[in-house]
Amino acid sequence: MAFTVLVLPVALMTGPDVFQWLILTLPLMIWIATRFPLSSSLIAVTLIAALSVSVLHYTVSPENWLPLDAAQSLLLIFAATAGYVRFLLAERESAEEQLETTVAERTRALLESNRNLLDEVRSREEAEASLLRSSQYFRTLFETTSNPIIVIDEHNGIRQWNSAAETLFGYSREDALDLDLINAFIPDDQQDEMAWKLTKMRHSSLDRDQMETRIQGFDGSAHTLLWNLNRLPERETDRSVRLMLIGQDISDIRETQNQLHYLAHYDVLTDTANRRLFEDRCRQAITTALRHGHYCALISLDVDHFKRINDTLGHDAGDELLQELSRRLRDSVRREDTIARLGGDEFAVLLNHVNGAEGCEKVARSILEAITEPVRVPGGELVITSSIGITIAPEDGRSYEELLRNADMAMYRAKKAGRNNIQFFSEDMNDEMQRQLIMERELGAAIRNSELDLYYQPVLDLKTGAINGVEALLRWRHPRRGLLTPADFLDVAEQTGQLQQLGEWICQNACLQSRAIQAMSGTPVWVSINLSSRQYNHPQLTERLRAAIRETRLDPGLLAVEIDERLLSDRLEETAHTLHELRSIGIGLTLDRFGSGLSSLRLLRELPFDQVKIDHELLKMAPEDDNTAAIVRTLINLARQLSLKVSATGVERPEEDVFVRAAGSHMVQGHRFCEPLPSSELPALFEAVRDGRRLLPDDQFNLPLRSDSNQS
Known part of the structure; x- marks a missing residue:
């Protein structure tokens, strides 16, 4: 256009x-x-x-x-x-x-920057608001909690102090500021421990710790506080370390625990030790006496004709009498001695570290004089007498049960001597003969009445945990004394000529029960029996064992005999002949208490053993004694070099368990894994093992299968 x-x-x-x-x-x-x-x-x-x-x-x-x-x-x-x-x-x-x-x-960039700036401002505002809320929450919690909260500086000076602390200690926040917490509020006997814990937290990476202290409140009330010690972040201004202590009043908990402990260990009526605590104290005293080579004594006493007093004056009067008696006993002995009420009017006194019989008699005379002082009870005054029996450890015994039994025997002798009397336990000929006669008669009846029984303790393979064998251990179900171990009657049996009869009974029943054990286990499990010196030296030992195997139709390879090393040092040629005869039958041979004698090397070289058992006394000392540990390792290595199986017996503690495993033992046996069981309980044991139960613990905290106070 x-x-x-x-x-x-x-x-x-x-x-x-x-x-x-x-x-x-x-x-x-x-x-x-x-x-x-x-x-x-x-x-x-x-x-x-x-x-x-x-x-x-x-x-x-x-x-x-x-x-x-x-x-x-x-x-x-x-x-x-x-x-x-x-x-x-x-x-x-x-x-x-x-x-x-x-x-x-x-x-766009400016808008983005503005948005980011707004977001940052908003975030900071939110953070500041959250911090403010947290600060308000903390302050509210700090002031309203019922637990005292204290913040201290590096010199233990108080920097913060909440309302609960004010109420407990009676100091306002202003008055408490800068006070030394330890010197001002912690008891003298706990100040060093508290100072050490606080210092450790300041100079280590430890962030938390606890300590229990006694506190006396502002109103004079006593409290037990559990302090939670917390390390606070370092301050940016001076890099100083502050600690926060949060107290929890556990007075009621401790009081309940103390009450439960008291009820479990003390007699409520007399405020003396009960049987449980007394037994524990006695065992400790016996152990200490054996370790340090001094004496301790056990005194048994009761009130003569107490039942008549109870029936005549009533139980309230009897209770007051027992309370007064306990007070007089406490006044008559030292603080380190223990007084116990074992039941009824029966009391016992443990004297620690005494100077033999003379020192014991002095204390007993003092007790007797105190008891015979008139006692005021409802209805009048009483003059009571007491019979006292004394036994001294370790001369009269090395176990609590033995000492208590001896003290009771001495007390009953004092009663028979006319009451209000003191008698020491003694092993005189008449009493010993009487005891032997009674035991001989009861032991013969036990064999006839089937009171004897065999208990079995498993021997475990340390690699697989399987039961390789069981050791047969004799037990006597005494109708009055309960379950007795060989230590209770073998000496009498040997002195009275019954040991051979017991040995034959053990051999016959072990062979008979061994066939049942094979059926229970489903796998070959050998049974071992112990031979005493008299059995071992019997000229017909081999024939009797052969006859027992033939009569019970037992595979001889499933029977083993254990022979104490100390029985073999003499007459080595005769010993070798006997053992070779047993070996020819097919019976397994175990050298028991290997390492306890002086002829171990010669025995291993010249006698046909296929297994050794390390002496349990050596095993007990090995974990704590390097020299003993070296000896045991040498014995185990020597046996292994000679192609002998090694078994560690008598293992009771985790430390012993760890040691024998590391030392190279093939097998292990002891109360740590399974206590001796009666034959009636073996089916349940083997069934449990087949179902996957391990008798061999994987760690030191596993417990044995069952608890049985009787030792093998």
Whole structure:
């Protein structure tokens, strides 16, 4: 359209008018260049210039004719000018676009920064609000908790002190500030421990600890507090370490525990030890006496004719009499001695570290004099007498049961001697003979009446935990004295000639029960029996064992005999002959208490043993004594080098268990794994083992299968 508007007037003009309109094409071109896009404007300007040149050159009259090159140059200048203007405009548009892009990007970045800044401000505001809430919560908790909370500095000076602490100690926050916590509020006998714990926390990585202290409240009340000690983060200002102590009043808990302990260990009526505590104290005293080589004594006493007093004056009078008697006993002995009421009017006194019989008699005389002083009871005064029996350890015995029995025997002798009397336990010939006669008669009856029984203790394989064998141990179910071990009657049996009869009974029953054991176990399990010196030296030992095996149809390889090393040191040639005869039958041979004698090496070299049992006395000392441990390891290594099986017997403690495993023992036996069981309980044992129960503990905290106070 612009082209038509321009060319049509030019075609109608003549003369100077043509050149005037020609001049008008310049602003037209510039207008086109700025009005339309670059490509369109360039095309339009080019066409206008070309057509204008043609019109100027060919349509104008000759007299007004413009040379072609001049017209072209002029129009070219116009077109170039328009193009340059368009180029500048395009550059300006490009610059404007870039500027807009840059501004937009910076605006977006600024908006993003603003958003991030707002988020950060919002987060900080939320954090500050949360911190403020936490601070308020902490302050509320700090002030409202019933537990005293104290913050101390590096010098144990009090820096913070809550309301509960104010109530307990009676100091306001201002008064408590800067006070030394330990010196001001901790009892003298606990200050060193508290100071040490606080110092340890400050100079170690320990963040928490506990300590129990006694506290006297502001009102004079006594408290037991369990302090939770906490290390606070170091302060940024001075890098000092502060500790927070949070107290928990456990007075009621401790009081309940003390009451339970008292009820479990003391007689409520007389405030003396009960049987349980007295037994424990006696065992400790006996152990100490044996270790240090001094004496302790056990005194048994009761009130003569107490039943008559109870029946006549009533139980209240009897109770008051017992209470007064206990007070007089306490006044007559030292603080380290123990007084116990064992039941009824029966009392016992443990004297620690006495100077033999003379010192014991002095104490007993003092007790007797105190008891015979008149006692005031409801209804009048009483003059009572007492019978006292004394036994001294370790001369008269090395166990609590033995000493108590001896003291009772001495007390009954005192009663028979006329009451209000003191008697020491003694092993005189008449009493010994009487005891032997009674025991001989009862032991014979026990064999006839089937009162004897065999208990079995498993011997475990240390690799698999399987039961390789069982050791048969004799027990006597005495109708009056309960279950007796061989230590209670073998001496009498030997002195009275009954030991051989017992040995035959053991051999016959062990062979008979061995077949049942094989059926229970499902796998071959050998049974071992112990031979006494008299059995071993009997000329018909081999024939009797062969006869027992034949009668019971037992595989001889499932029977083993254990022979104490100390029985074999003499008459080695005869010993070797006997053992080779047993070996020829197929019976297993075990050297018992290996290491207890002086001839172990020779015995191993010359006698046909296939197994050794380490002396349990050595095993008891090995975990704590390096020399003993070295000896035991040497014995085990020696036996292994000779292709002998090694069994550790009498293992009771975890330390012994760990030691024998590390030392290389093949098998192990002892109360730690399973106590001796009667034959009636063996089916349950083997069934439990088949069901996956392990008798061999994996760690030191496992317990034995059952508890039985009788030792083998």
